[in-house]
Amino acid sequence: MGRKRTQSGEARLTEVAKLAGVSPITASRFFRNPEALSASKRERVESAAKELGYVPNLAARALASQRSEVIGVMIPSLTNNVFSDVLRGIYDVAQGSRYSIQLVNTRYSILQEEKLLRLFQAQKPAGLIVTGINQTAESRAVMQAMNCPIVQIMEIGPEPVDMMVGFSHYDAGIAAISHLLAQGHKRIGFLGARMDPRVQRRFDGYRDAMKAAGLLDQRLIVTTPVPTSVTMGGTLFADLLTRVPDLEAVFCVNDDLALGVLFECERRQIPVPEKMAIVGFNDLEFMASAVPSLTSVRTNRYEMGRHAVTMVTEAIEDRRPADPVIDLGFELMIRQSSLAKGA
Amino acid sequence: MGRKRTQSGEARLTEVAKLAGVSPITASRFFRNPEALSASKRERVESAAKELGYVPNLAARALASQRSEVIGVMIPSLTNNVFSDVLRGIYDVAQGSRYSIQLVNTRYSILQEEKLLRLFQAQKPAGLIVTGINQTAESRAVMQAMNCPIVQIMEIGPEPVDMMVGFSHYDAGIAAISHLLAQGHKRIGFLGARMDPRVQRRFDGYRDAMKAAGLLDQRLIVTTPVPTSVTMGGTLFADLLTRVPDLEAVFCVNDDLALGVLFECERRQIPVPEKMAIVGFNDLEFMASAVPSLTSVRTNRYEMGRHAVTMVTEAIEDRRPADPVIDLGFELMIRQSSLAKGA
DNA sequence: ACGAATATTGACAGCGCTACCAAGGGATTG
DNA sequence: CAATCCCTTGGTAGCGCTGTCAATATTCGT
Structure with missing residues (x-):
């Protein structure tokens, strides 16, 4: 005797087909490529499926x-x-x-x-x-x-x-540094956390832009393999300031770090941007409403x-x-x- | 003639079983419940599977x-x-x-x-x-x-x-407000964005705590159905300040809003916490490193x-x-x- | 109106795996 | 030593659906 329902009680394709008065394979086609059916059969299968509350069994479909x-x-x-x-x-x-x-x-x-x-x-x-x-x-x-x-x-x-x-992270790095250079900054620091390949390429952009300007200095670069965080931004920035007390600007590989830098500046009462320029990366939502608002590289x-x-x-x-x-x-x-x- | 490989060329369970010298069902059991096999067969199936690079077909398994x-x-x-x-x-x-x-x-x-x-x-x-x-x-x-x-x-x-x-969002709301009340604040505002059910229950906590203290005032409550954001925190706070110029504290239903409030205070040169207390919700990472550091309800x-x-x-x-x-x-x-x- | 081209439809034969049940074999018990 | 148990193993029979290809309707051009 032919089963009508699936083991768990749901309707099967065969049952839909029978109710619609078509072959199972035609019903099958309805669910995959309805245009291939004639309008009349299409309607019949559609209403039969709705009546039975039929839902295709994905595992069976994938197997077949x-x-x-x-x-x-x-x-x-x-x-x-x-x-x-x-x-x-x-x-x-x-x-x-x-x-x-x-x-x-x-x-x-x-x-x-x-x-x-x-x-x-x-x-x-x-x-x-x-x-x-x-x-x-x-x-x-x-x-x-x-x-x-x-x-x-x-x-x-x-x-x-x-x-x-x-997009090109290298070009984005270049763009960020070019902007800072254009603003007249010379001692531009680099802050990076968890240097994944994309962050590394932003760094390459920084390095090449700085080198081209004759301003590259290893002391300006501070990175950590630790995951990024706002707190880490402050920590890295503090470290950088110790090495380069007369730092003028800092490029952060992401916005979390940039926010951390902003907070650290606030803590040390370093006026931004007067004494310290900050550029972040990604342009997360908060960057625009920070005080002062934070420059960033918007990515889509x-x-x-x-x-x-x-x-x-x-x-x-x-x-x-x-x-x-x-x-x-x-x-x-x-x-x-x-x-x-x-x- | 019996197929040996699957249509796409991978080994099938049958082939693993044959190589191991067991029945397909025994091989099948190996992958689902290895303990049910004797040690010798277990090893045989294991090495056969490895040799053939066998990977179970999930669709077939799910169907069967x-x-x-x-x-x-x-x-x-x-x-x-x-x-x-x-x-x-x-x-x-x-x-x-x-x-x-x-x-x-x-x-x-x-x-x-x-x-x-x-x-x-x-x-x-x-x-x-x-x-x-x-x-x-x-x-x-x-x-x-x-x-x-x-x-x-x-x-x-x-x-x-x-x-x-x-956890109980209601209790958390109560806890936040109780703290602000204990600090001596009376005019405590409520800022809410996208009032989903959980946010609503935080609000209920706020409302009941304020009512119990005899301080509930509709003007203190500002909400919006719009999704939350840092910017929205500033906007809502500005709105609230217009209604209640002598506001003393504000409870934000999440940390984004709280950060927005902090920035808005900075913008208006309202000293935090001296003239404005802020409490957020969730304790996102940045709350601890903000300046001043921001009080929040930590959730796990x-x-x-x-x-x-x-x-x-x-x-x-x-x-x-x-x-x-x-x-x-x-x-x-x-x-x-x-x-x-x-x- | 007729053959060819096109659009629809259906039959068959599995996809690769596991549930179910039965059978074999060794250890255990009285 | 037979009866009993449990552990391990295998055979059978699909799970619900779709690929392939042939068969049948329908449309079109001349």
């Missing part, structure tokens, strides 16, 4: 079709609010699509990334979104073998695994997430974007904290 | 076993950094387990939540983590019908759907995430926690911003 509708996402941190914006963009697009997101946290470890990548490989995701361009050779090999669209996000560089969306994190999912899904559906690499750029938001000394 | 190893997580926001801490806790525990997380964003809409819940229902998750206790009746019915462990997080209250981990967000996943997984495996409701409490972190006027 040999593919999933899962997009894997690998990010290095859930704490850093830079990524919450990216994630919001990713989920905003994905939640309106047929695809679901499988998120994993690499914790800034490329070995962990490699391991998680292998796990993904087993799940045969329909697409993949990975952070950055510094994967291990092994990771790149695995990705290449996965045979699905892949987008590298957060930055752009040579030799994409497949597609990319981001939400759009990055949106683009990444859009690119992946379009590629999955054989509508690859014309250009596999999208540069979302950045914008230097000049505010009070870095105005010219004389201004 | 009629259950998944997915834990659904519903949170209302990806922007609010309160949730990034919770998520970190969730992922930290889940990534070390056999379960994977399926995250969805309800965007503070209980209707969206209801819709997403139905989607989850179709996927038959092994467990569920939902934010808050204010689900619609329909949502509660769906959850009840899902027949899987469920943890409500962020707050505790009567009638859990299943399990709960959180990371632990909440960890507990939630632990409770769900243990319940899935029939080891339900002794107590279905865990109160993680809160701690008032008293700092400079709320010290007594005369201190």
Whole structure:
């Protein structure tokens, strides 16, 4: 005797098909590509499905079709609010699509990334979104073998695994320093925490811009491998001031550090920007309303997430974007904290 | 002729079994419950699997076993950094387990939540983590019908759907106001943005504490449905000052607002805490290093995430926690911003 | 109006794995 | 020594859906 309901009691596709008076395969098509049906059958299946409260069994679909509708996402941190914006963009697009997101946290470890990548490989995701361009050779090999669209996000560089969306952290670093130089500053410090590859490239921008101006000095550079925080901004800044008492400006690799510097200046009664210029990175929301308002490099994190999912899904559906690499750029938001000394 | 490899070229369980010289079902057991095998077979299957690079096909497993190893997580926001801490806790525990997380964003809409819940229902998750206790009746019915462990997080209250981990936002509100009252303040303002149910209960605490002290005054209360931000903190505070020029203190429903208030005080040269006491909520990292340091209510967000996943997984495996409701409490972190006027 | 091209539809045969139940084998007991 | 138990192992029979390809309706051009 033929079962009518699934073991857990829900209607199966066969039952929907029977109620609609069509074959199971036709009903199946309705859920995947409704346009392929004639209008009459489409309506019949639709109402039958609604009547039975039918919901497709994803596991069965994945098994039969040999593919999933899962997009894997690998990010290095859930704490850093830079990524919450990216994630919001990713989920905003994905939640309106047929695809679901499988998120994993690499914790800034490329070995962990490699391991998680292998796990993904087993799940045969329909697409993949990975952070950055510094994967291990092994990771790149695995990705290449996965045979699905892949987008590298957060930055752009040579030799994409497949597609990319981001911006040049190096150029952004150059832009920040050029601005400070243009304001007449000479002793410009660099503050960095958790020097991940992207932060490293911002540093490269700082270094090259300073070198070009003949102002590079190792004493100006203070970094730590410890994760970033506002408190750490104050600590690093205090350290830097000890080394370079006549410091004029400081470039922080992110806004948390910049806020920490601002607080430390307040604590030491160093007037900003008169005696100390501050530039941050990412332009988090609070930068504009700080007192004084803080200069920062605005990055399009939400759009990055949106683009990444859009690119992946379009590629999955054989509508690859014309250009596999999208540069979302950045914008230097000049505010009070870095105005010219004389201004 | 029997296929050896899967369509996409990977080894199948049958092949592992053949190489190990056991039946497929024995090999299957190895991956689910190794202890059930004799030591010799266990080793044979293990090395065969390694040799072939075998990875179980999750879709086939889910279909055959009629259950998944997915834990659904519903949170209302990806922007609010309160949730990034919770998520970190969730992922930290889940990534070390056999379960994977399926995250969805309800965007503070209980209707969206209801819709997403139905989607989850179709996927038959092994467990569920939902934010808050204010689900619609329909949502509660769906959850009840899902027949899987469920943890409500962020707050505790009567009638859990299943399990709960959180704390009392009402009590926390009371604690914050009691502190301000103890410092001798009378005109204590309330600043709230996006009044979600938990924020509402903090407000209830404020209201009752003020009423008990005979100090409740509608003019002291300023709220907006707009999402919270540092800038909004300044805006709301400015509004409040216009209504109550002789304001003495302000309780902000979160730390972003509190930081905005601090900046606005700076802008208006109102000395904190001498002329204005400030208390925030959540105790984000920057609160301690602000100048002056900002008083806040510390909440155990990371632990909440960890507990939630632990409770769900243990319940899935029939080891339900002794107590279905865990109160993680809160701690008032008293700092400079709320010290007594005369201190 | 007729054949060709196109749009719809259906039958068959699994996808890779596990639930269920039964059987074999060794240890234990009276 | 037989009866009993438990531990380990295997056979059978799908889980609910979709790929492939052939079969059938429909439309079109001339």
